[in-house]
Every structure is written in C-alpha cells, then in structure tokens.
Amino acid sequence: MELGLVGLGKMGGNMRERIRQAGHTVVGYAREADVADVHSLRELVDSLAAPRVVWLMIPAGAPTQSTIDELADLLAPGDVVVDGGNSRWTDDARHAEQLGAKGIGFVDCGVSGGVWGIQNGYALMYGGDAEHVAKVQPIFDALKPEGDFGSVHAGKVGAGHFAKMVHNGIEYAMMQAFAEGWELLEAADEVTDVREVFRSWQEGTVIRSWLLDLAVRALDDDEHLAQLRGYAADSGEGRWTVEAAIDNAVPLPTITASLFARFTSRQEDSPQMKMVAALRNQFGGHAVESSK
Numbered sequence: 438m439e440l441g442l443v444g445l446g447k448m449g450g451n452m453r454e455r456i457r458q459a460g461h462t463v464v465g466y467a468r469e470a471d472v473a474d475v476h477s478l479r480e481l482v483d484s485l486a487a488p489r490v491v492w493l494m495i496p497a498g499a500p501t502q503s504t505i506d507e508l509a510d511l512l513a514p515g516d517v518v519v520d521g522g523n524s525r526w527t528d529d530a531r532h533a534e535q536l537g538a539k540g541i542g543f544v545d546c547g548v549s550g551g552v553w554g555i556q557n558g559y560a561l562m563y564g565g566d567a568e569h570v571a572k573v574q575p576i577f578d579a580l581k582p583e584g585d586f587g588s589v590h591a592g593k594v595g596a597g598h599f600a601k602m603v604h605n606g607i608e609y610a611m612m613q614a615f616a617e618g619w620e621l622l623e624a625a626d627e628v629t630d631v632r633e634v635f636r637s638w639q640e641g642t643v644i645r646s647w648l649l650d651l652a653v654r655a656l657d658d659d660e661h662l663a664q665l666r667g668y669a670a671d672s673g674e675g676r677w678t679v680e681a682a683i684d685n686a687v688p689l690p691t692i693t694a695s696l697f698a699r700f701t702s703r704q705e706d707s708p709q710m711k712m713v714a715a716l717r718n719q720f721g722g723h724a725v726e727s728s729k
Contacts, residue, residue: 438461438462438490438575438576439461439462439463439464439485439486439489439490440456440461440462440463440464440485440490440491440492440576441463441464441465441466441481441482441484441485441489441490441491441492442456442463442464442465442466442491442492442494443465443466443467443478443481443491443492443493443494443495443504444466444467444493444494444495444522445465445466445467445469445472445473445494446467446494447551447552447721447722448494448548448550448551448552448554449465449467449494449495450465450472451552451554451555452494452521452548452554452555452559452580453465454555455554455555455558455559455579455580456576456579456580458579459578459579460579461575461576461579464481464484464485466478466480466481478504478507478508478511479511482508482511482512487513487515487516488513488515488516488517488572489512489513489516489517490516490517490518490519490572490573490576491508491512491516491517491518491519492518492519492521492546492573492576493505493518493519493520493521493522494521494522494548495522496522497522497523497524497525497528497673498524501520501522501524501528501532502528502532505518505520505532505535505536506535508536508541509535509536509539509541512536512539512541513540513541514539514540514541515540515541515542516541516542517541517542517543517544517569517572517573518532518536518541518542518543518544519543519544519545519546519563519573519576520532520543520544520545520546520598521546521547521548523547523598523601523605523672523673523674524545524598525598525602525673525677526545526595526596526597526598526599526602526677527595528598529543529545529564529594529595529597529598530594530595532545533565533594542565542566542568542569542572543565543569543594544563544564544565544569544570544573544594544597545563545564545565545594545595545596545597545598546561546562546563546564546577546597546598547561547562547563547597547598547600547601547602547604548560548561548580548601549562549601549604551720551721551722552720552721552722553720554580557582558580558581558582558583558587559580559581559582559587560581560582560587560588560604561577561580561581561587561588561589561597562589562591562596562597562598562600562601562604563577563588563589563590563591563596563597564590564591564592564593564594564595564596564597564598564599564600565593565594565597566593566594567590570590599681601674602674602677602678602681603678603681605672605674605675605678606674606675606678606679606689606692606696607692608648609671609675609678609692609695609696609699610691610692610694610695611646611648612648612695612712612713612716612717613694613695613698613709613713615648615649615652615712615716616698616709616710616711616712616713616716617709619631619635619652619709619712620708620709620712622634623661623708631656631661632653632656632657632660635649635652635653635656636653639653647720648716648720651716651719651720652712652715652716652719654719655712655715655716655718655719656715658715659715662708662711662712662715663728664727664728665711665714665715665725665726665727665728666706666711666714666725666726666727666728667702667706667707667708667709667710667711667714668702668703668706668707668710668714668726669699669702669710669713669714669717670699670717670723671696671699671700675692675695675696675699676696678692678696679692679693679696698710698713699713702714706728714726
C-alpha cells in the first residue's frame with residue numbers, strides 16, 4: 438500500500454526504510470529537504486492515491502496540531518491520519534473530532550523501539566475505530582517485530598498514546614532501578630569490577646532484560662561513565678503518567694519517585710543520572726551531555 442509519512446528524524450527515517458523493505462510505497466515529507474521525498478504537505482497528499490493514509494512522526498503539541506490543521510483542509514473523506522508521535526492522549530479526542538467532522542479518520546499510535554526498531558521492529562499500541570485501524574493494518578504489520586506479539590489495538594481513540602505513556606512511566610522506573618544499583622556498586626570498596634557484575638546478570642537472573650544489555654553496552658563504551666554529565670531530561674510521558682495516576686487514584690510510588698529523581702539531575706551532577714542518560718542514548722539515541 439501507499440503511505441504518506443510526515444517527519445523523518447531518528448524514528449521516522451528508520452520507519453520509512455523498514456516499511457519500504459516490506460514492499461510498501463512511502464512518500465516522506467520533512468522540513469529537511471535533503472531527506473524528504475516531497476517538499477510540502479500538499480505535494481505529499483497529491484502524490485497518494487485515495488483513500489490515503491498519512492502518518493505523523495513529529496513533536497507533540499503545536500507542531501502536531503498545525504500539521505493536522507493543514508491536513509484537514511487537504512485530505513478527503515475516507516482518508517486516515519495516524520499520529521505516531523508522543524502526543525498526550527487527551528489531545529487525541531480533539532484531533533479525532535476535528536478530522537471526523539470532514540469524514541477523515543484518526544488513529545493514535547504509541548511507537549516504541551528507538552533507534553533499534555529498524556532491525557528489531559517497533560512495538561505498536563494503537564487506538565481508534567476498527568474501520569480506521571483496518572486501513573492502516575498493513576503498515577502496522579510491516580513495522581511490528583516478527584512473531585505474534587508487539588502490536589495491539591488497545592482500544593478507542595486515545596488508548597494507544599495512553600498505553601505508550603504508561604510504558605514510558607515503567608521505563609523510567611526500570612532505568613532508575615538499574616541506575617541506583619550501579620551507583621551503589623561503584624561506591625562499595627568490596628566490588629572491584631562493576632561492569633562485569635552487570636555483565637554477569639545478563640544470563641540466568643530474574644533482572645536480565647534488554648535494558649540490562651544496553652547498560653552493559655554503555656559500560657563497555659565508557660566503563661565508569663566518566664564522559665557523561667549526570668543529567669537526564671524527561672520528555673513528558675513520565676509527568677503525564679503521574680498526573681493520570683492522580684486522576685484515577687492509582688498509587689504509583691516507584692514511577693513517581695523515578696520522575697522526581699530526574700529532577701535531581703537539574704541541580705547536581707548525579708551519578709545515577711549518568712546511567713539513566715547512557716541508557717536513554719543507547720535505546721533511543723537521545724542526546725547526552727559531556728562531563729567536560
């Protein structure tokens with residue numbers, strides 16, 4: 438099938454390649470002309486046969502809203518827009534209503550996989566009406582990992598981004614646990630090879646995981662993470678997860694603590710945040726700050 442893809446950054450660019458490898462046609466648009474296939478949203482829409490599917494991989498908030506505003510005037514009834522960025526789930530109902538007034542479908546899709554997704558596949562959590570999801574299904578199938586898992590129609594509009602938000606909240610807590618354990622091992626006189634302790638956990642332990650593998654990879658690159666500043670940003674999903682927990686009266690002490698731990702890195706060079714920063718860079722290509 439044909440797909441219009443808006444946003445060709447670290448995630449979007451790799452997704453375009455994986456979808457093409459599956460035999461589909463992807464027309465990509467981005468502000469960076471050197472990576473774009475077309476140079477305007479109008480050109481992108483005009484290049485696709487109806488019914489069209491246009492997938493957004495752009496920053497949440499104003500960039501997504503302005504793009505949806507423009508697409509609402511360019512697309513036709515029967516077309517579908519997929520928001521695959523990290524939009525807040527509360528924006529999805531508004532976007533679905535705005536597009537639905539013109540007969541255009543809307544699907545929200547949480548995407549996980551980072552810079553490794555092009556080879557491993559992307560975990561997909563999507564929300565929306567079944568008829569709209571069906572129009573995008575071949576693309577979901579192309580992006581997901583091989584096998585029976587890694588893709589789910591999570592529910593109605595907003596469910597995909599809500600599920601991805603909770604996923605990222607859990608991710609915060611898991612990274613924080615590894616970071617705290619690493620700092621304690623580094624501080625203890627009894628342990629003389631922290632990197633190899635982490636490596637030993639990769640087989641046979643109950644905490645073996647892809648995040649642990651990435652921690653070992655980061656330590657192989659920089660054994661004591663001396664080249665990193667102990668600063669880790671929060672991209673929004675952790676805050677939204679905690680806010681949703683308050684709204685639903687669900688206790689999230691671990692995820693909440695991991696979010697507040699990120700804030701400590703704004704104030705000092707936190708050893709734990711060196712590990713969190715290293716892990717974010719390993720799985721998502723997120724920027725790190727040098728200690729120099």
